[in-house]
Amino acid sequence: MTALLALIRRDIRIALRVGGGALIGVLFFLTVVVLMPFAMGPDLALLARLGPAILWLGALLASLLTLDRLFTADHDDGALDLITMSRTPLELSCAAKALAHWLAAGLPLVIATPILGLLLNLDAGATAAVALTLLAGTPALTFTGMIGAALAVTLHRGGLLLAVLVLPLSIPVLIFGVAASEAAIAGPSSFGAPFSILCALSLFGLVVGPLAAAASLRQGLD
Amino acid sequence: MTLIDLANPTRFLALTARALPWLVATTAILLAIGLYQSAMAPDDYQQGATVKIMFIHVPNAWLSMFVWAVMSLAALGTLVWRHPLADVAAKAAAPIGAAFTFLALVTGSLWGRPMWGTYWEWDARLTSVLILFLMYLGLIALWRAVEDPSRAARAAAVLTLVGALNLPIIKFSVDWWNTLHQPASVMRMGGPTLDRAFLIPLLVMALAFSLLFITLHLAAMRNEILRRRVRAMQMIQAQAGKPQA
Numbered sequence: 001m002t003a004l005l006a007l008i009r010r011d012i013r014i015a016l017r018v019g020g021g022a023l024i025g026v027l028f029f030l031t032v033v034v035l036m037p038f039a040m041g042p043d044l045a046l047l048a049r050l051g052p053a054i055l056w057l058g059a060l061l062a063s064l065l066t067l068d069r070l071f072t073a074d075h076d077d078g079a080l081d082l083i084t085m086s087r088t089p090l091e092l093s094c095a096a097k098a099l100a101h102w103l104a105a106g107l108p109l110v111i112a113t114p115i116l117g118l119l120l121n122l123d124a125g126a127t128a129a130v131a132l133t134l135l136a137g138t139p140a141l142t143f144t145g146m147i148g149a150a151l152a153v154t155l156h157r158g159g160l161l162l163a164v165l166v167l168p169l170s171i172p173v174l175i176f177g178v179a180a181s182e183a184a185i186a187g188p189s190s191f192g193a194p195f196s197i198l199c200a201l202s203l204f205g206l207v208v209g210p211l212a213a214a215a216s217l218r219q220g221l222d
Numbered sequence: 223m224t225l226i227d228l229a230n231p232t233r234f235l236a237l238t239a240r241a242l243p244w245l246v247a248t249t250a251i252l253l254a255i256g257l258y259q260s261a262m263a264p265d266d267y268q269q270g271a272t273v274k275i276m277f278i279h280v281p282n283a284w285l286s287m288f289v290w291a292v293m294s295l296a297a298l299g300t301l302v303w304r305h306p307l308a309d310v311a312a313k314a315a316a317p318i319g320a321a322f323t324f325l326a327l328v329t330g331s332l333w334g335r336p337m338w339g340t341y342w343e344w345d346a347r348l349t350s351v352l353i354l355f356l357m358y359l360g361l362i363a364l365w366r367a368v369e370d371p372s373r374a375a376r377a378a379a380v381l382t383l384v385g386a387l388n389l390p391i392i393k394f395s396v397d398w399w400n401t402l403h404q405p406a407s408v409m410r411m412g413g414p415t416l417d418r419a420f421l422i423p424l425l426v427m428a429l430a431f432s433l434l435f436i437t438l439h440l441a442a443m444r445n446e447i448l449r450r451r452v453r454a455m456q457m458i459q460a461q462a463g464k465p466q467a
Contacts, residue, residue: 147384151377155367164360165381168353169388172395179399194398201391212384215301219376 003088004096011100015069025062025105026112032058033116044121051120052130052181056174058116059109059134060141064163066105067145070097071153071217080153080217090218094210098146106138129184129191136198137177143205144169150213154220173201229306231447238440245437252430259423275333277423281431282326286354287389289319289435293361294386297379307443309375310450312382313365314442318435320358326351346400350393357385371450 036054040046047054074080083093110131117127148166155161180194260277293315299308330348331341342348361381368374 144388147380151364151381154373161360161363161367164356164363168356168360168392169384171353172388172391175395175399197395197398204391208384208387212380216377216380219301219380220373 003086004092007083007088007093007096008100008103011097012104014073015101015104018073023108025066026108028065029058029062029109029112030116032061033119036120048121048123048126051117051122051126052133052185053178054120055113055116055130055134056137056177056181059113059138060170060174062109063106063138063141064145064166066101067142067149067166068152068159068162069105070101070146070149072149075153084217090214091210094146094150094213094217095206098142098209098213101146102139102142106142109138110134126181126185130181133177133180133184133195133198136195136202137173140173140198140202140205141170143202143209144173146209147212147216150216151220153217173198176201231307234307235444235447238444242437242440242444245433245440249430249433249437252426252433256423256427256430259426263423264419272333272336273420275329276420277427279326279329279333280424281428282322282329283351284428285431285435286319286323286326286351288432289315289322290354290358290382290386290389292439293319293382297382297386300375300379301383309372309379310443310446311439312375312378313371314446315439316358316362316365316378318438318442320355320362322431322435323351323355323358327355344400346397349400350396353392353396354389357389361385 033054036050037047040050071080074083084090086093113131113134114127117130122130145166147169148162151165152159152162176194176198179189180191180198183189183194184191256277260274263274263277265271265273293312296308296312296315299305300312327348330351334343334348335341361378364378364381365374368377
């Protein structure tokens with residue numbers, strides 16, 4: 001347990017202190033959102049209608065962008081071999097690393113959402129709904145993304161392949177995230193059902209992600 | 223005879239060399255019968271002659287999912303039993319499955335043009351088959367990205383199993399998304415409601431396509447085994463040739 005806590009603390013510290021830290025992901029998220037009005041025109045009504053979708057797409061891309069940091073640096077400096085050889089089960093270490101990654105890269109996206117909601121002309125209720133769905137859904141993105149990161153860690157040209165492998169797997173999260181936000185804002189359909197499924201996807205990812213990532217790390221490193 | 227007996231590639235090659243001519247002949251005969259029956263099948267009272275696309279389209283769509291199931295079994299063989307031929311089977315199946323999925327998409331879109339008036343509709347089934355196609359391509363890209371075949375096999379096996387877990391979820395969520403965005407506008411062709419005049423050619427074609435897959439798969443596995451032997455021989459030769467050079 002202390003080993004896992006130490007691992008989480010170390011990963012968060014590295015993520016925050018090295019290379020711009022968590023803010024790079026938020027900056028990317030902001031840039032994607034700022035690009036949207038240039039592509040679609042500065043029509044506030046249109047932006048408000050598409051706001052949840054834009055925020056979800058931006059968060060999806062931003063969390064994809066930071067994924068390769070999950071294992072690559074540790075693989076390069078040899079820390080990953082130590083983690084693999086330690087007495088802590090690799091599955092638990094993977095789950096701890098994913099949790100640390102989410103705290104350092106996923107949570108800032110959720111916190112930034114209210115400010116970005118202002119730019120997209122979303123009212124307070126809508127912004128809160130989107131932030132809540134992002135809070136429930138971004139762990140699922142991290143956990144499914146971790147599988148791709150573990151598969152791509154031993155490849156030298158892994159970046160683009162990582163995106164190709166991970167994006168199809170994240171379609172359900174996107175569907176239910178946007179569905180829940182839109183149901184909360186306008187829709188006649190209920191908010192509860194898609195939101196519960198979103199939470200279920202995150203829990204499902206928590207089980208499958210570390211198992212699959214540990215399996216592919218164990219197979220790939222030897 | 224068990225699966226273990228097949229673990230020896232030489233024995234596998236000898237067995238398939240004997241079986242393949244028969245498989246090819248049976249596939250060709252069944253395909254000919256199926257195509258003849260499909261051509262002779264009556265026109266639909268609503269869709270006219272275009273209904274005959276179904277006899278090609280539906281078997282392709284079935285096989286697109288069946289091949290992923292075959293690859294998942296092979297992935298279990300790679301990860302659990304370390305069966306030496308399992309990764310060969312998985313690698314050989316991926317491009318064939320991608321081809322079947324692609325054909326299902328193309329024939330579906332050609333069928334959709336006269337029926338729905340559009341080549342592409344964001345219908346739940348079409349969308350999930352398209353995602354399946356993307357996952358096939360990602361898997362093939364992963365196979366190509368790793369040079370060492372046995373390491374590529376294990377990475378691809380993990381991805382195949384994750385995909386097998388995720389495909390039902392994707393299918394379910396696309397269905398949900400579709401009912402949320404647009405009401406059912408597309409005609410449905412339920413299996414049991416199909417008339418016997420259509421059902422029998424369809425089943426013959428499905429059987430013929432399954433045999434076609436088995437034939438192509440065995441042939442591709444043979445090629446893969448031979449390709450690995452050539453690679454090993456080239457490496458031995460390169461090592462042996464080094465001192466003189």
